[in-house]
Amino acid sequence: MERTKIYDTSNARDEERLAYLAQVATMYYEEQKTQQEIAKSFGISRSGVSRLISEARARGVVEIIVHHPLKTNKNLEERLIRAFGIKDARVLRGRYESYQEVLAWVGKLAARYFEERLRDGMTIGISWGGALYEMIRAIRPREFRNVEVVQLIGATGAEATPTSGPILAQLLAERLHCRSYQLHAPLIVKEERARAALMQERHIKETLGRARRADIAIVGIGTTSPGYYSLVRAGYLSEEEAQEVRASGAVGDVCAQHYDLQGRWLDFPLNRCVIGINHEDLRRIDNVIGVVGGEVKAAAIHGALRGNYVNALITDEAAARKVLQLDGQRI
């Protein structure tokens, strides 16, 4: 609100003033000149410069950001890696107020992790979910050569909300200045036959072919817990259907493929009505990074790790502790 004010004033006078402040501030902060030097080059008094700089800061012309590093808990990381035989883990330190806050920070951590691993020529597969959305937001734009982004699972229809749906692959591609391949198909179809038909379609076949060859897959991990079950929230399943899913032992899903607490893939219709990569192809991808936050996801994470649906995990302390507890460890 305050920042908007800066640019809002259509007054030419004020525009001049702001340009002046910005120029002085640039000399001071970016060119490291002393106030004395600046005063001389503008032919004004030194104290005037001091006051101009104060004004520039007060009016938001100068913005100072402190980047706090993301601290991780090496101990929990080590334990997760050992307990589940995964390749890597990052566990964000600290406690957070809200689920949204956890997602934002885990997303940042995941973004740094991903940035460190991305190389020219890679194919990146991506599913969807709040954590991935936050991750992509936190990725710093960079140019790569021959990188491509591929959707791993189908997308919603015309009413796509920003946090879930086909936008993620595009957003990521935008950040990396590369192209993206979408799956123009619903995530879940009503009948297995419809799925079979769609899977034969040329561009779906092609995109899924690319998905299977992904060098890195970035996936969210969903829980079937009431109130947190994405497929219900996104309108794919009714609450009754969700009950059934839970009744058959499903604790979570990766790429809409459901499994139980021990990671056993569940052979029920829902798992066979998904337009997207299947659980076996997913397991064949070298690097599958699960990005997920919050204690509520613990059971789903446990299953995902036990079932080898992901082989690297980015999460927060609370979730990590609970996962290890579920695995019978004392924390």
Add this chain to the structure above:
Amino acid sequence: MERTKIYDTSNARDEERLAYLAQVATMYYEEQKTQQEIAKSFGISRSGVSRLISEARARGVVEIIVHHPLKTNKNLEERLIRAFGIKDARVLRGRYESYQEVLAWVGKLAARYFEERLRDGMTIGISWGGALYEMIRAIRPREFRNVEVVQLIGATGAEATPTSGPILAQLLAERLHCRSYQLHAPLIVKEERARAALMQERHIKETLGRARRADIAIVGIGTTSPGYYSLVRAGYLSEEEAQEVRASGAVGDVCAQHYDLQGRWLDFPLNRCVIGINHEDLRRIDNVIGVVGGEVKAAAIHGALRGNYVNALITDEAAARKVLQLDGQRI
């Protein structure tokens, strides 16, 4: 294993250090404490604090940004408004190195302009193009009530590049935390009949209905000049087809509707094969903001203004001057 350990410990060390630097920097820059106070509360020497702050700046933990205001040329704005009877104009001052740079700055200017005009409850229509992409990037995220974003024209297929295509509506919706309505259809079809059929489809009909009721439309202005003709660059037209288009007098397009230098809509097949809002419906929208940069676009801008396809223009000085010249004025 050993290597991992080494990597991890050095990492942990550094992480600690950065956290320390960030903490000190926060106290200094955000909480406005003096170095003396900080030294006391950490139990270190004052000169140590001074050195830590230097280190924090050198290592990028502290980032200082100076926001230069966007200066505009009121004189040229006034002349454009008078010459073409448009509602408003913003003409960015200054000369720029590259076309990309012009786009980035014009985009910023357009973003500020748009932010000032956006209100709760509005429907925003959007086409595509490099300038709009830059504009959306420059929009500061904000929450609105009942705002919706609607695509004005069809989108590309699976191979969408980030700067052009269906991503723009989604990106904008993300910035405004609102929903978006896409046109899941190609921008240009081969036959008029195919267009008629598609236009009957429910969700296309519905989205275009919303588009017609837009309170603000934000559009790029395309030129047919060789090397800059977006429809060729995006693969919709071959170079031969482009030649034909130019031969029939087309200098530019708004929402893929082509017109000549005097703004006369061209009654040729291409204009009737577009899935999107038509030129007459576009003219009925209250606020159509053209966002466009670069001298090369001058003829296209002239036509767009003469033909009333846009009624507000955001552009740069070089383009504005050339447009006025084309209109027979001395600059």
Add this chain to the structure above:
DNA sequence: ATGCTAATATCACATATGTGACGCGGTACC
């Protein structure tokens, strides 16, 4: 021209800051 007002300069001084020189204690490495 005459005031009035707001912006800026001037001056003075107390602090805050940057930095070089030097020494001490801990650590990594041989």
Add this chain to the structure above:
DNA sequence: GGTACCGCGTCACATATGTGATATTAGCAT
């Protein structure tokens, strides 16, 4: 265990900076 080095503290001092009080000027309306 020795040694070289690194990080940091201490001290000292030169500058840089913030700020209050007061004078001066520019712009502006009458």
